[in-house]
Amino acid sequence: MSGLDRRSLIGGLAAATLARPALAQGAKGRVVVVGGGFGGATAARALHAAGLAVTLVEPAERYIACPMSNAVIAGLRPVDLQVFVYEGLARAGLTLARTKAVAVDGAARQVRLAEGGTLPYDRLILSPGIALRFDALPGYDAAAAEIMPHAWKAGAQTELLARQLADMPDGGTVVLGVPGNPYRCPPGPYERASLIAYLLKTRKPRSKLIVLDAKDTFSKQRLFEAAWARLYPDHLEYVPLAGGGQVTAVDPKTRMVRTDFAEYQADVACIIPPQRAAPIAAAAGVADRSGWCPIDPVTFESRLTPGIHVIGDAAIAGAMPKSAFSANAQGKVCAEAVIDLLAGREPVVPKLINTCYSLVAPDDGISVAGVYHPENGVLADVAGAGGTSPLDASAEMRHREAAYGEDWFRTVSHAVFG
Amino acid sequence: MRILLLLALAAAAGTAGAAEERPPPGASSCSGCHGPADGGAVPSLAGLPAEAIAGALAAFRAGTRPATVMDRIAKGFTEEESRAIAAWLAARGGT
Numbered sequence A: 001m002s003g004l005d006r007r008s009l010i011g012g013l014a015a016a017t018l019a020r021p022a023l024a025q026g027a028k029g030r031v032v033v034v035g036g037g038f039g040g041a042t043a044a045r046a047l048h049a050a051g052l053a054v055t056l057v058e059p060a061e062r063y064i065a066c067p068m069s070n071a072v073i074a075g076l077r078p079v080d081l082q083v084f085v086y087e088g089l090a091r092a093g094l095t096l097a098r099t100k101a102v103a104v105d106g107a108a109r110q111v112r113l114a115e116g117g118t119l120p121y122d123r124l125i126l127s128p129g130i131a132l133r134f135d136a137l138p139g140y141d142a143a144a145a146e147i148m149p150h151a152w153k154a155g156a157q158t159e160l161l162a163r164q165l166a167d168m169p170d171g172g173t174v175v176l177g178v179p180g181n182p183y184r185c186p187p188g189p190y191e192r193a194s195l196i197a198y199l200l201k202t203r204k205p206r207s208k209l210i211v212l213d214a215k216d217t218f219s220k221q222r223l224f225e226a227a228w229a230r231l232y233p234d235h236l237e238y239v240p241l242a243g244g245g246q247v248t249a250v251d252p253k254t255r256m257v258r259t260d261f262a263e264y265q266a267d268v269a270c271i272i273p274p275q276r277a278a279p280i281a282a283a284a285g286v287a288d289r290s291g292w293c294p295i296d297p298v299t300f301e302s303r304l305t306p307g308i309h310v311i312g313d314a315a316i317a318g319a320m321p322k323s324a325f326s327a328n329a330q331g332k333v334c335a336e337a338v339i340d341l342l343a344g345r346e347p348v349v350p351k352l353i354n355t356c357y358s359l360v361a362p363d364d365g366i367s368v369a370g371v372y373h374p375e376n377g378v379l380a381d382v383a384g385a386g387g388t389s390p391l392d393a394s395a396e397m398r399h400r401e402a403a404y405g406e407d408w409f410r411t412v413s414h415a416v417f418g
Numbered sequence B: 001m002r003i004l005l006l007l008a009l010a011a012a013a014g015t016a017g018a019a020e021e022r023p024p025p026g027a028s029s030c031s032g033c034h035g036p037a038d039g040g041a042v043p044s045l046a047g048l049p050a051e052a053i054a055g056a057l058a059a060f061r062a063g064t065r066p067a068t069v070m071d072r073i074a075k076g077f078t079e080e081e082s083r084a085i086a087a088w089l090a091a092r093g094g095t
């Protein structure tokens, strides 16, 4: 593989010297993008398409996408459909550095790479995603995650949880621990609860799922709760914060999950721990004490270190949720802003859209949408727009939303990685 | 080719002025769902003239055209913003 890496490391140089489209006319400078997920790969592609010299830093050979991975966990979808490679980006002529960024010198404008070299930049875009906090929940560390998977970064964890659920004998108890805000993909835990309940109902009907939540309100709540009452009254029990739902400790040896009020003996425990921006954000000096990155809502430039832009899950994007849809939309807007800044133009004040589709059962979908714009220094909801699917949507409409959700995933992953 | 596109764009957008290739606010988010024409569930915008896109957005915004999600999205844009988005998308072949 390293021969290919080396070739792709320099593969984009020739393309970068081709004539520039008018868009980037006057824009001069080197852009480095760290993180080839939905945010970073989108931004890198947009900058490259506009004719800028851009290097995408990403160590992983393959990108394993989280959206739709809850269906994999419930045995409803093959994991292969989640896997993408970077050859498409290399073929498009983009320069890839197949290594990890380990430090950023914001004053000298340089990124230091794991294998030793440095990359100078005029503008740096970070889209490194999240780190799971293994210091936040007593008993839950990296070793515990091998027994009580979070499956909140797709890949081996997704397959581990899928296997544990498939192997669990009927009559078992599944416990799902959900963190407080903010975290990656606000409706994700509830989609996961729905699809696990579907698996139990259809294949292990004497089993039960207990959802322990560290909060009382959540994304698409009325839609999820209506679906659970309709579909899973005997298989899903939801315990909110006010009902004592916050997980306060776990014991992986015995698969015990504790709250301040009770102990839950699990046969399968999925624990989603609190999160923060991936470590490179703190190393670059763009994460604040919350662990996330404050940004300017027009350009996504860090409030803490000039010249560095942060997009995707790592950013504090106001009302915009941490989603692949948001990361993709932000990648495009941030690329435009970087082009404008490099050309000495005033960036356009943007509007962005997010839509998160969730499945409550196979072929049964719901969504939440929003339109966002900068207001008082943050990305705020455009009043009167957005919201969730109607509570009384017909089965036919929910069927269509499930199809639209799958189609969104296909379209966006093709646009980003294809 | 580019000159033709720009002329079409400027004409359709009315006030967009010269050489405005930058996406107007909101336009770059549409391609999250609307891909190239390939028979997916979400209708492709490829080949739709600006007038058709702007007209659809107006109807979605007014609630007179049935929708699962476009009503909620279209309400985030004014008539003028919608026209600018429509012109930009149409000039680029819908994505």
Ligand SMILES: Cc1cc2nc3c(=O)[nH]c(=O)nc-3n(C[C@H](O)[C@H](O)[C@H](O)COP(=O)(O)OP(=O)(O)OC[C@H]3O[C@@H](n4cnc5c(N)ncnc54)[C@H](O)[C@@H]3O)c2cc1C
Pocket (backbone or CB within 6 Å): A034, A035, A036, A037, A038, A039, A040, A057, A058, A059, A060, A063, A065, A066, A067, A068, A069, A070, A099, A100, A101, A102, A127, A128, A129, A130, A151, A152, A153, A154, A184, A185, A188, A278, A280, A311, A312, A313, A314, A322, A323, A324, A325, A326, A327, A355, A356, A357, A358
């Ligand atoms: C179960 C689940 C379901 C979800 N469902 C949906 C959904 O239906 N719709 C939706 O919109 N979103 C969904 N999401 C959320 C979505 O996956 C994330 O919001 C999205 O991946 C964020 O993109 P990103 O670019 O910020 O980060 P990521 O996609 O995590 O990409 C970050 C990349 O950066 C790389 N990286 C990190 N550090 C470094 C470094 N130091 N140097 C170089 N590279 C580095 C990583 O290897 C990784 O490839 C879901 C998430 C989960 C967990």
